[in-house]
Every structure is written in C-alpha cells, then in structure tokens.
Amino acid sequence: MHLRPFVLMACCALTGAPLVPAHAQEQLEPSAAEPSTPPADAPVSEPSSTEASADAPAGQAPSALVPRETPPGNPVSAPTSAPGGTVEPESGEEPVIPSTVVTATRRPRPTSSQPRAMSVVTREDLAKRPARTTPEALLESEGVFLQKTNHGGGAPILRGLYGQHVLLLVDGVRLNNGTVRSGPNQYLNTVDPFLVEQLEVVRGPGSVLYGSDALGGVINVRTFWPRFASETTPIGAVRAQAGSADQSLQGHLRAGVSLQDTAVAGALTLRDFNDLRGGERVGVQRYTGYQEGDAALKVRQRLRPGLQLYLQYQGVRQSDAPRLDRSAPGDFRRFSDQERDFAHARLEHTGSGFLRRGAVELSMHRQSEQVDRFRVARDRMDRDSVNVWTVGLRAEAETPALSALPGAPVPIFGAEVFHDKATSNAGRSPLSEPALDFSPVPEDARYPGAPTQVSAGVFGLLASDAERPFSYHAGLRAQVHRVSLPVDARLTEAFPDASDPLPVLPATTQNSVGLAGELGVRQRVADGVSVLLNLGSGFRAPNIDDYLRLGADGPGYLVPGRDLHPEQSYTAELGTRVDRGPVGAQLFYAFTVVDGLVGNVPTLLDGQQFTPDGVPYRTRQNLDRADIHSLEASVSVKVLPSLTLATHATYTHTKSRRQDLTVEGTPFIREPLSRTPPLNGLVRATWEPGEVFFVEGLSRWALSQDAYSAADLLDIRTCAETPECAQTPGFVVFHARAGARLGKRLSAALTLQNLFDATYRTHGSGVDEPGRSAVISLEASL
Incomplete structure (x- = not known):
C-alpha cells in the first residue's frame, strides 16, 4: 500500500490550515417576509440554526457523517404544505425536507412519496462514502451499473441502456449535447465531485419532463448553492482526500459570504491521479493517471x-x-484535453397567486475534447479535436391545484429550446521533430464543417397530492428536432483509390418529431406501504454524431449513415415501496420495448468488410426492436438502534433484433444488447453507536456475464485479446469504512478498499478496479 499521499495529507493538516467540510453551510436565517426556497434543482435545504446541534459552532450544521433522525411520524417536520404543493416556511426559516428529491416530477417531494423508481445519493452518503469521481458516487446505488473505459471515465448503465440513452443533467440542465456518442462516455466525470450535494437517478423513461435521450433514465447532479443569513456570515470550506491505489491527491477550497438578500460563493478544486494499481494479478496499470482542475462561482440574489x-x-x-x-x-491514445464550461442563470418566482412558481433559465455549455494518438512506429501523432457549444432557454410554471379534477392535481408545464453547434478538426505531426507541427487532415475529422442541431419542445404534467392514499401523475411532451448536415466529402478524400468512387454526401437537413407520454398511479395499501404502476414512453432523436461520425469507434471503423429515424421506447413498470419505521424496501419490475434502437452494425465499404488494418467497417442503423426486462430490489433494516443492514440487487435481460447489411436477404439476427450488465448487487452493515463515529462493512458482487453481442466479442474492453472469449468473470469484493467527528471542527472518513486484493473489473470496462488500498478524507468547519 502506498503511503506517500497520506504522509503529504497529514503534513498539510498539521500546518494548521483550516479544514471545512464542503457540505457545511452558513447559518440559515432568511427574512420572514417570503418563502426562500432554492430553485427546483438546488440541493435540499440545511437545517436551520435553531435545529443545529448544541455542540456545533455558529453557522455550522451538524456533521453529515451522522445524519439527523427525523422524528417518528413526522417525515416533514419543519415546513407545511400549502395548497398546490408549494412548501411554505415557518418562522422565517428555509424549508427543511429530509431526503427531498425533485427530478421525477420537478416538484420537491420526500423520497418515500416519489411516484417513480429512484435512487438517491444524499449529502450524508457522500460524507460517509467519499467518492473519487462523480460517476463513482453511484457505485453503491441500486439499479445503477457503472462501466469504466478508463480511470478518467465512468458511464452509468440504467436498465441495460447507457451513453446516448441515459440523460445527464447538472442542476436540471442537459449535459447531453448533439455529439454524445452511442457508446459509454466520460461526460459525467466532468462534474466536480466536491460540488455535488445530491445525485438523483430516475430509472425508466424521463422524456416527458426532459426531452430526448431519456430512455434508460435520468441522472440529475445537484450542486451546492449558498444560502441567505440574517447577518453577514462568511462561507468557508476546505476538503482534502487521498487514495493509495493511484497515489491520488485532491483538494477543494470554497469561500464566500452570506447576507440577508445576497449569497456568493466560489470554489476551486485540484485533483491529481497517478497510474492505478489493480488487484494482485494485475499490479500497476500503465496509462491510467490524469490531472484535473475545477472552478465554480455561485451567486444567489433576492x-x-x-x-x-x-x-x-x-x-x-x-x-x-x-x-x-x-x-x-x-x-x-489519450484525452490530452477535456474541457467543460457551464454558465447558467435562473430567475424564479414563488407566490400564493395564480402563478405559484415560475422560472425562466438561460444556459450555455461548451464542451471540448482533444484526443492524441501516438504512433511511434510511424513517427506520427494524430490529433482529433471536437468543440461543441450548446445554448438553452427553458421556461416552466406551476399553478394552483385543479380542485375540479380527482385528487386535485397540480399542473406543471413549460417549454424549452436548445441549439448545438459542433466543430471538428484533425491533424498530423511528426513525433521526431523538436516541436509538434500539425498539418490539417480534413478527411480524418470526426465531423465535417460546422453541423448544427436545434430541438424545441413543450410539456405538461399533472401530479396529485402524494399524501393522499391514492395519487397519480400524467404528462405529455411534443418536440421537434432539426439537424443541419453540411456537404461531406471525407470518404472520397480518405479513400481516393477506391475501385468505385465513393459518394460526396450533399448538404441536407434532417427533421424529426418526438412524442412522449406517461401515466402513473400510486396506492397506499397500508401505513408506509405503497404499490406503484407506471406506463411511459421515451424518445431519442438522432443527433450530429449519429449522422456524421467517421473513424474509429469502439471495435470498428464507423462510416456515416443518414438513413435514420428517432428511437421510441415504451415501458411498463410495477413496483412496491415500503417505508415503515426501521424497515425500508423497494421492488420494481420493468419491461421496455425500444423500436428503432440505433446501433453500430457491420457494413461494406468499396466492397470490403475490413480496413487495411483489419478493423471491421460499421455504420449506424435503426435496429428492428429491442426488449429489456429489469428487476430491481433493495431492503434496509435497522435491526438495532445503532445497527443497519442493507442490501440490493439488479437483474437485466436484453434481446435485440437486427439485419446483417453485408449480406442481402439474410434473416434477422437476435442477440443481447451490448454491455448488458450481469446480476449484481451489494450487502452492507453500518454501525452508528452515537453521533461521534460510525463503522461500516460492505460487499459488492456481480455474477459472470456470457450474454455477448457481436460487438462485445470484437471489443477489447470485453474480450481483451483472449482466445475463445466466453464470459466476463464474476466477482465478490469486500470493503470497510469508518468515520468520526474529531471535536467541533474536524471530521475524518477512512475507506479500506478490496480487502482481499481481488483482481476484477465490471463488465464492459477497459480498466481493472483498485486492488487493496485506502482512501482518507478530512473535513472540518470554521
């Protein structure tokens, strides 16, 4: 086990630099004149100063290492629910709703009354179980399987779908853009984990509220917002974290000020990861380390x-x-540069008139990546860069409950428009020259010219009062999608010696319409026991990457294809949720049919199936159909006042039907979807004898997976050049954790990973998981 990171961290701590937890916030005392709720996608509110523990210093909430118990029989203790569902504060304090989530309905609701299958990672979870990255914060969430192509990646798989089919949000704003590719991607890892206050995962279609791409589910990353204070209060936070498996060091600094009507905070994070050491049969994995810097600025003004x-x-x-x-x-190959810039403005109104809540938000996203390939034998470096600008405008409103309808549902409706513009460049430079000098190679560019994409949609949702024994929700969305494709002569330029000249694809515009609907009911059959039934549809419109991608992609060489139409999914979900004192449980079964699922299939180019390097040619095609069965179960039981046992498991079965484009007249090919997760789950025991420390042991496991698609057999991540590759081995690994509050200001958490140094990787991943190692996180308060 490497000790260097821990020695460096200890030295930093002993210098006397104040350490403040990233989750510790200022005193919560807004003016009593009005509700002071954070936006719908802001984190849950902190307890007010009157609720802070007696030994906590002024302006500090109790440590998240030991979450506060909610009084029995009072799941929402501080606020009251006004007509229409708007939470009103009492005594001039910001609302306090334990475990509140908003992603499923865009209205704050406690987890226990959510109408959909959900996984939530709270601030308390993040404090107890410090995650190296934002994707890895989902590792222990039910219904989520994490694929990692590299140490800097992490693609969540929900109900057998990933990449373009899982919608990622940051504070309710789309992270997916017009160039999100079909395979796993690294975009979720471009969110600073030290900014995260809560992760909300809705499993199943979410297109009614969020539009295209939400077939497998929606993941909303809610980051911190500074809060108002009745008097001038400084905001300060420092966090340090180190891991021995990759000799990593991470540091986070946060500073700001809270006033009665203004709150400002800035944050800076530096992260350094070295090559990752896997289990005993792997050792150090070369080409896995990377560096990262993050910055954030938040302003809240009444x-x-x-x-x-x-x-x-x-x-x-x-x-x-x-x-x-x-x-x-x-x-x-390496991602030499991965950049993301996100600017976001939201103007929100809350009141007691006809418009209970209304918001208008403007967002700008710039995402860019530069991939370099070092080809030493050819004395050449190939460079591929892509830059995408996304501008979005969204408006939504909530009006009083419609008392004339059964259940007095609250209407939520809105409209949005997003515009993407992509540019792509490719170049080559000799490696032997003293300075790199790239000459442009336009035929190798990922996309030609400057393609654009525009999507515009309107939606509406009715959600009845969740506190009634019977509640329901129903919603609709209509969306138009337009992709403008420039002239594409790359095939002609890349293959000038083809026996038959390859075509120049003309400029064109691809238009499509997406429709989605959902209907769900929730019946309370006993105190704390509910049965849920949801019917929903989702859609994904083909994007810039679908139409124009040229070059290496996964296990093949992708050739552009323009004969595509939108994907449409239909899901039926039946489940039960139990929340009775010491027992919490969920069980959901879902069946999903996806018509026209876009996938990469073999094709011919100039009569050939393979490139000169032996890589198969592939193109995008709407598969005839894909069927997905999902079963998700979780149970948590507090067997003693200080001991909680929890377990969950997820099973996914997929089957798709496609045609072989290389041979005319062949029958349909039936195979599993690529990277279908095996049966997997977790067992965990947590001991919390008081409010000072906790100890936790857990085991993650997965069975072997032999349900391979043709693409899996060609993918080095699944079959790593193994003769007669038949399956991904299963695994069982054990971890241990402990955390403590060291006085009023300092807290620490320690995780011992992979206690028996097992060698394993999750199905479809390109990197092995850490071997026996330790992670330590230090936090404190001013």
Missing part, C-alpha cells in the same frame, strides 16, 4: 419578496487521461 435570481459558472479542465484499452508502448 430581488424582491418572492423573486430570486440564481447565477452560476462551472469550469472543468482535465488533461492527459489515457485510453488504457487502446494503449501500448508504441501506440497509445
């Missing part, structure tokens, strides 16, 4: 009673993140 303005900027800079599955000493 313009007048009932009207607030939220402004934020988030920036991420990653460098030198290699692709382990495509790296060898003489030929390796």
